[in-house]
Amino acid sequence: MAKAPGLIFLGPPGSGKGTQAQYLSQQLQIPHISTGEMLRSAIAEATSLGQQAQSYVERGELVPDELLLDLIREQLGQPKAQQGWILDGFPRNVTQAAFLDELLDLLNHFSQQAINLEVPDEVLIERLLLRGRQDDTKETIRRRLEVYRQQTQPVIEYYDQQGRLYSVDGNRVLAEVTSSLQQVVAV
Numbered sequence: 295m296a297k298a299p300g301l302i303f304l305g306p307p308g309s310g311k312g313t314q315a316q317y318l319s320q321q322l323q324i325p326h327i328s329t330g331e332m333l334r335s336a337i338a339e340a341t342s343l344g345q346q347a348q349s350y351v352e353r354g355e356l357v358p359d360e361l362l363l364d365l366i367r368e369q370l371g372q373p374k375a376q377q378g379w380i381l382d383g384f385p386r387n388v389t390q391a392a393f394l395d396e397l398l399d400l401l402n403h404f405s406q407q408a409i410n411l412e413v414p415d416e417v418l419i420e421r422l423l424l425r426g427r428q429d430d431t432k433e434t435i436r437r438r439l440e441v442y443r444q445q446t447q448p449v450i451e452y453y454d455q456q457g458r459l460y461s462v463d464g465n466r467v468l469a470e471v472t473s474s475l476q477q478v479v480a481v
């Protein structure tokens with residue numbers, strides 16, 4: 295592949311985007327930038343970011359945009375991201391999507407593909423309850439799905455309107471989803 299891609303993983307909580315992003319990042323040798331993971335480790339280490347983000351994450355709300363913008367700027371500006379990257383968990387609302395476009399213009403970055411992993415709600419809830427992460431309680435899951443529909447769904451439309459959206463059926467065994475993603479990336 296001449297130019298490694300900028301991949302934006304969309305898709306609801308529990309859609310498997312973290313797992314797939316991790317795998318593809320190893321295969322393509324490009325960094326996997328997961329805002330959820332960065333926030334969880336900031337919370338575990340009780341950094342200033344972690345302290346500010348904790349109550350939002352625990353309630354299943356989005357953390358305020360300004361907590362994430364510097365982080366994304368820093369991650370995408372680093373040398374190892376110059377050949378490509380996978381963003382997982384960002385952008386999660388239209389403000390973040392517009393910020394990302396501006397930032398990528400500035401950084402002179404290659405074109406991006408947004409990938410939406412589609413999975414029905416009842417499957418998502420089942421998967422998240424099985425996963426049992428600290429923010430995977432019934433109440434938080436319900437709220438995260440609601441926030442996803444309200445705030446992240448418009449991001450999917452944003453990329454769709456620009457002809458940059460690829461939808462993949464995420465309700466299949468891992469390897470099948472991976473192989474569909476590989477096809478999308480090779481386009």
Ligand code: ADP
Pocket residue numbers: 306307308329330331333350351352354355356357358359362382383384385386390438
């Ligand atoms: P999932 O998609 O499975 O819910 P993530 O690991 O992507 O999990 O995110 C966990 C939590 O971190 C979210 O519920 C939210 O509180 C916070 N978060 C992650 N990314 C963002 C973001 N881009 N903007 C605001 N909050 C975020």
